[in-house]
Amino acid sequence: MKPTWGYALAEFLDAFRQADAKEQRALAARASRRGSSALEKAYWAAAVESLCSEARMGPPAWVNAPNRFLPEPYFAGGMESLKAILIAESPVPFRRRNLFVSENALSRV
Numbered sequence: 001m002k003p004t005w006g007y008a009l010a011e012f013l014d015a016f017r018q019a020d021a022k023e024q025r026a027l028a029a030r031a032s033r034r035g036s037s038a039l040e041k042a043y044w045a046a047a048v049e050s051l052c053s054e055a056r057m058g059p060p061a062w063v064n065a066p067n068r069f070l071p072e073p074y075f076a077g078g079m080e081s082l083k084a085i086l087i088a089e090s091p092v093p094f095r096r097r098n099l100f101v102s103e104n105a106l107s108r109v
Helices: 004-018 021-033 038-054 080-089
Strands: none
Touching: 004 021, 004 038, 021 038
């Protein structure tokens, strides 16, 4: 089940990928206001950093704020059997924030 903030993230992914470079920069800057929990804040930062890399632009400074990193590892799915796969697959912007997700975490159908 997708967390409620996951729907906002999905809409953001679509908007960012369809925008021109100027609007992408604006969207990335505004995303700094996203996230209420530590997990959400870290996830938004990782997503924006990933999208900026995809768009070949530098990420905004806010993605490197200390509150955008988790002190303890978080593994998507919550299953012990997935941990090794998630460690191997997790994209660098997520992994460096202690977020372990699938390699297609930002894919949209």
